[in-house]
Amino acid sequence: MPKKITIEPVTRVEGHGKVTIHLDDNMNVVQSRLHIVEFRGFERFIQGRPYWEAPVLVQRLCGICPVSHHLAAAKAIDMLVGAGNGEGLTATGEKMRRLMHYGQIFQSHSLHFFHLVSPDLLFGIDADPSVRNIIGVAMENKDLAVQGVMMRKFGQEIIEATAGKKIHGTGAIPGGINKNLSIAERNRFLDGKAFPNVDQMIEWSLGALDFFKDYHKKNKDLIDNFAAFPSSHLSLVRKDGALDLYHGVLRAVDAEGKVILHDVDYRDYLDSIGEEVRSWTYMKFPYLKKYGKKNGWYRVGPLARMNTADFIPSPLAQKEFEQFRAYTHGKPNNMSMHMHWARLIEILHAAEMMKELLHDPDLQGEDLVVTGSRQFEGIGLLEAPRGTLFHHYRINEQDQITMANLIVSTTNNNEPMNRAVASVAKDYLTGQEKITEGMLNAVEVAIRAYDPCLSCATHALGKMPLEITLLDSKDQILDKKRN
Amino acid sequence: MKILFYGYGNPGRQDDGLGIAFVEEMEKFVRENNLPGISFDSNYQLNIEDADTIKDYDMVFFCDASQEDIDEYCITKISPSDSHIEFTMHAVSPSFVLDLCQKIYGKNPDTRLIHIRGFAWNFMEGISERALKNLDSAVSAFRQVLPDFSENNISVLENISSCYFDK
Numbered sequence: 001m002p003k004k005i006t007i008e009p010v011t012r013v014e015g016h017g018k019v020t021i022h023l024d025d026n027m028n029v030v031q032s033r034l035h036i037v038e039f040r041g042f043e044r045f046i047q048g049r050p051y052w053e054a055p056v057l058v059q060r061l062c063g064i065c066p067v068s069h070h071l072a073a074a075k076a077i078d079m080l081v082g083a084g085n086g087e088g089l090t091a092t093g094e095k096m097r098r099l100m101h102y103g104q105i106f107q108s109h110s111l112h113f114f115h116l117v118s119p120d121l122l123f124g125i126d127a128d129p130s131v132r133n134i135i136g137v138a139m140e141n142k143d144l145a146v147q148g149v150m151m152r153k154f155g156q157e158i159i160e161a162t163a164g165k166k167i168h169g170t171g172a173i174p175g176g177i178n179k180n181l182s183i184a185e186r187n188r189f190l191d192g193k194a195f196p197n198v199d200q201m202i203e204w205s206l207g208a209l210d211f212f213k214d215y216h217k218k219n220k221d222l223i224d225n226f227a228a229f230p231s232s233h234l235s236l237v238r239k240d241g242a243l244d245l246y247h248g249v250l251r252a253v254d255a256e257g258k259v260i261l262h263d264v265d266y267r268d269y270l271d272s273i274g275e276e277v278r279s280w281t282y283m284k285f286p287y288l289k290k291y292g293k294k295n296g297w298y299r300v301g302p303l304a305r306m307n308t309a310d311f312i313p314s315p316l317a318q319k320e321f322e323q324f325r326a327y328t329h330g331k332p333n334n335m336s337m338h339m340h341w342a343r344l345i346e347i348l349h350a351a352e353m354m355k356e357l358l359h360d361p362d363l364q365g366e367d368l369v370v371t372g373s374r375q376f377e378g379i380g381l382l383e384a385p386r387g388t389l390f391h392h393y394r395i396n397e398q399d400q401i402t403m404a405n406l407i408v409s410t411t412n413n414n415e416p417m418n419r420a421v422a423s424v425a426k427d428y429l430t431g432q433e434k435i436t437e438g439m440l441n442a443v444e445v446a447i448r449a450y451d452p453c454l455s456c457a458t459h460a461l462g463k464m465p466l467e468i469t470l471l472d473s474k475d476q477i478l479d480k481k482r483n
Numbered sequence: 484m485k486i487l488f489y490g491y492g493n494p495g496r497q498d499d500g501l502g503i504a505f506v507e508e509m510e511k512f513v514r515e516n517n518l519p520g521i522s523f524d525s526n527y528q529l530n531i532e533d534a535d536t537i538k539d540y541d542m543v544f545f546c547d548a549s550q551e552d553i554d555e556y557c558i559t560k561i562s563p564s565d566s567h568i569e570f571t572m573h574a575v576s577p578s579f580v581l582d583l584c585q586k587i588y589g590k591n592p593d594t595r596l597i598h599i600r601g602f603a604w605n606f607m608e609g610i611s612e613r614a615l616k617n618l619d620s621a622v623s624a625f626r627q628v629l630p631d632f633s634e635n636n637i638s639v640l641e642n643i644s645s646c647y648f649d650k
Contacts, residue, residue, distance in 0.1 A: 057495075066527070115531055134531060135579075138586035145587050153532035166526050195535075 019443055019468045021425045023478075027432070032425040034418050034447065035281045043404040051080050051378075051395045055172055058391070058406075067104035067159055067169070068384035068409075071097055071246075072391040074172035075380025080395060082372025083175035085267060086247040086380070092365030093176030098246050099357045100162035100171055101382065105245055106201070106350040107155025108385035109302075109343045112451045113208060114148025117340055121215050125222075125445055126438040144211070147204045151347075154189075154201050158354060161185045176369035181358075189358050198355045202316065205348040209320060212344055227336040227420040227446040230255035232288070232297070233304035234412070236266065236383050241310030243321075243349065245383040251308045252288060252298055257332050261288060266381040269390060275407065283414050286407055297415035300387025301450060302342035307332040314356070317349035336420050339449045384409045386451050410452040420446040435468055435481040443468060484634050487537060487592075490525040490546040498601025498614040502546035505599060508622045509629070518630060529575045534583035538590040541634065545577040548614075549598035556621040557646035561594040595640070597621060 022031040046057055055073040059066035074097070075086050083089065089097070119132045122140055131139075138145035156166065163169025164179060171177055188194050196204075216223045232255060236248035250269060252261035264272055276285040276293045287296030298304070306325070312318045324341060327333065333342075357363060380391045387409030394403040410417075424446040428439045470479040488509050494500030503525045510523040524536060529545070537543045549557065563582035577596050585591050599621050603611040610618065624643035632639065 059495075111531065135582055135586060138583060142587055145583075149531050149535050149583070149587065152530065153535055156532060 019421055019425075019447075020471060021429055021468065022471055022473065023429075024473060027430065029422070029425045029430050032418070032422045033280060034414075034421050043406055046401055046404050048400050050399050051077055051393060051401055052174055052399075054391075054393060054401065054404075056170060059169070065104065065108055065384055065386070067100055067163065068382065068389055069391070070163070070169060071101055071104075071172055072380045072382050072384070072389045073393075074174070075247075075382065076378035076391045076393050077174045078380070079267075079378035080375050080393065081174040082375055083370045084372070088370060088372075089176050090365065090367040090370060091362040092180050093368055093370070094246075095357055095360060095362050096162050096177040096180060096368075097172055099181070099354060099363065100159055100169075101246050102350040102353045102357070103155045103158025103162065105155075105385050106347060106354065107152045107159070108451075109347045109350070110148060110151035110155060112385075113340065113343060113347070114144065114151070116448060116451070118144060118148070118211075120441075120445055120448075121212070125441050129437065129441070132441075147207070150196050151201060151204055153195060154198075155350075157195065158189065161188070173369065175371055178368065180365055180368065181363040183364065186358055186363065189354070198351065198358060201351040202348065202355065205344070205351045206316065209341075209344045209348060212341055216341070223337045224335050226442075227423045227449065228334055229336075229419050229423055230334045231299045231416055231419070232260060232291075233307040233332055234261065234288075234298040234300055235305045235308045235388055236381060237263070237309050238313075239263070242313045243305055243309040243311070243346075244313075245305075245346075245350075247382065250381075250388075253308055253332055255332055255334055257307075257330070260291070266390075267379045269379065269381070269392075273407070275411075281414075283411055284407075285414050286412050287415075298412070299416045300409055300412040301339065301385075302346050303333060303336075303339040304387065305383060306342040306345065312345070312349055314349050314352035316352055317345055320345045320348060336416075336446065336449045339451075343451070386410055387412050410450070413450045413452065417447055417450050417452060420449065429470070433470070433478055435470060435479050437481075440468055440481050484520055484542060484632075485540045486521045486632075487540040487543045488521070488523050488546060489529075489533070489536070489543060490523075491527065491529055492548050493527055495608055497603040497605055497607050498610055499548050499604055500608075500610060501548035501599045501601050501614055501618055502597075504610060504618055505546045505597065505621055508618070509625060512622075512626050512629070516630060521629070529577065529580050531575065531580075531583060533575075533580045534587060537580060537592055537594070538584050538588040540592045542637075543581075543592045543594045544597055545580075545594065546597045546599070547577075548601040550601065550604075551598070553598070553600050554646050555617040556597060556599040556624075556644060558640050558644045559596045559598065561596055563591065593637070 018035040020033050021029055024030045046054060049057060054077055055070050058069040058073045079085055115134045118137050119134065122137055123132045134145060160166050161181060163171035189198050191197060232252055234252040236244060237251045238244035238248045249263040250261055250266050251263050254260050261272055272289060274287055274289045276287060278285060287293050288298060289296065312321045324345060377394050382389055389409050390407035392405040393401050396402050421443055424442050428442045468481050469477055471477055488506045490502035490506030492499040492502045494503055506523050506525050513521045561577045561581055563578060563585045577594060581594050599617050601614045628639045628643055
């Protein structure tokens with residue numbers, strides 16, 4: 001009798017997910033789906049609000065990556081006030097925003113790697129969940145746990161210093177920034193008195209990379225083959241092809257490395273990118289229009305960025321990037337677990353960029369804001385920790401938002417996450433009638449590699465676990481497991 | 484005695500901002516009265532770095548909104564052995580933070596959770612009228628005991644709430 005498996009909720013993922021797996025009469029996996037069952041409708045919620053509220057309002061989408069939403073919205077609002085399109089700000093305005101953004105990337109990636117991923121690497125996918133967590137890491141490798149805590153804290157402190165406060169930060173305002181970085185604020189990140197300094201962050205970032213590469217050497221099969229599948233990759237890149245997490249043009253490459261979206265001005269994203277709605281999930285499926293709904297899907301995030309960029313403009317991360325690219329002989333890397341490797345390279349890059357910016361006197365500049373003529377449409381994109389983030393607003397004569405379109409990073413990764421689940425389901429669940437803890441966690445590990453924020457993707461709030469349900473061809477539940 | 488009041492929640496969701504509002508009120512009071520040794524912090528939610536934040540204090544009061552059916556507000560002693568591993572980083576618990584602090588720093592500050600009952604959780608700023616009354620009660624109670632509060636009279640906490648759990 002055909003079967004169906006459902007997995008919900010995904011543990012250690014930012015949001016709620018439900019996985020259903022259908023088996024046929026021969027116990028082969030015939031279909032698997034990652035369903036997103038929450039819906040918040042944030043895009044409707046902010047309609048009618050004055051546009052200048054957007055950078056603060058949208059932070060409520062998520063408590064983990066509010067800075068990404070804050071800055072993407074601010075870039076869109078820059079356009080609305082005629083302050084350029086991400087390139088027209090003062091040096092202090094842009095560099096303060098960049099520092100805030102690197103702080104966000106650094107803390108979010110660190111949290112993901114040390115808190116969510118390192119337990120799987122240290123103890124193995126099949127390990128007892130009671131030890132496969134950060135407390136277990138603290139017991140097993142205290143240094144690693146302390147580094148995770150302090151790296152996350154460093155990033156949070158950068159955010160507070162640039163955004164003004166931890167909650168509902170207001171740093172980015174239309175046309176610029178509302179404060180510079182004082183010498184005293186700057187010195188906290190350099191002198192190492194209040195917490196380990198930026199040089200220590202660079203050293204720990206390198207240490208985390210060594211930890212991963214050592215693990216990779218010993219567990220090649222898992223890291224190279226787990227949930228691996230070919231895909232296209234999309235991200236912003238700087239106009240000269242460099243990795244740039246704050247601003248750039250849209251580039252996509254296919255699984256073989258052929259450029260399929262040629263450095264497009266992101267204000268024209270609607271010409272290139274569509275979104276498909278499917279009945280079984282609230283999360284949409286973006287795709288490149290030129291290649292259609294079926295073939296136009298792509299990955300975003302750290303792995304995609306390593307595949308689209310030509311180089312990384314910071315020396316230590318560039319060296320790591322060269323190793324990363326050499327591993328696949330310059331071809332795109334399509335291995336889902338290499339997302340962790342890519343994420344660690346970005347942690348290092350963010351640390352290097354923070355150091356460079358902290359030594360830049362422009363951060364103490366007084367020219368914070370530019371003004372211009374009001375426009376009625378604004379589009380802001382950036383590379384959030386989890387991938388490309390789109391904010392698009394239209395306003396009326398009364399300054400009220402009349403349209404908002406948000407394509408968040410996790411939404412861009414919807415199809416890839418479904419593919420990853422399908423890959424793991426076939427490997428682990430074919431021929432099974434019961435869901436074991438190891439199977440459950442294998443599915444979770446595949447999803448977790450994308451560091452999805454399902455809360456952002458569906459604009460829902462709350463605790464978001466994962467449940468897996470196994471169903472037969474008549475939709476009868478055979479087994480159900482929840483973490 | 485070094486004391487930390489740490490509020491968490493989302494002020495953009497009405498009564499979810501109760502913990503942060505409580506900390507703001509206490510900070511105002513402490514400044515007005517020049518009370519020494521008391522610090523304040525707030526955030527959307529607790530996270531792993533808070534293990535580092537609390538490690539240097541003798542006593543920590545986490546302050547949060549509550550959906551539980553309680554009287555006005557409760558004070559609960561937090562134990563690291565209560566630590567529950569959360570599946571999402573949106574919601575790390577006080578006991579998790581304390582447990583992590585103990586495991587990596589070997590510190591175990593006396594930790595309490597002040598949870599204040601809320602009623603409204605929509606996407607709006609501002610605390611509901613009913614919840615404001617509970618906030619006022621909690622603030623008034625702590626204003627009374629804080630000037631003379633020390634490690635020798637922690638038991639006064641028992642007298643300021645009808646809802647007090649020491650275990």
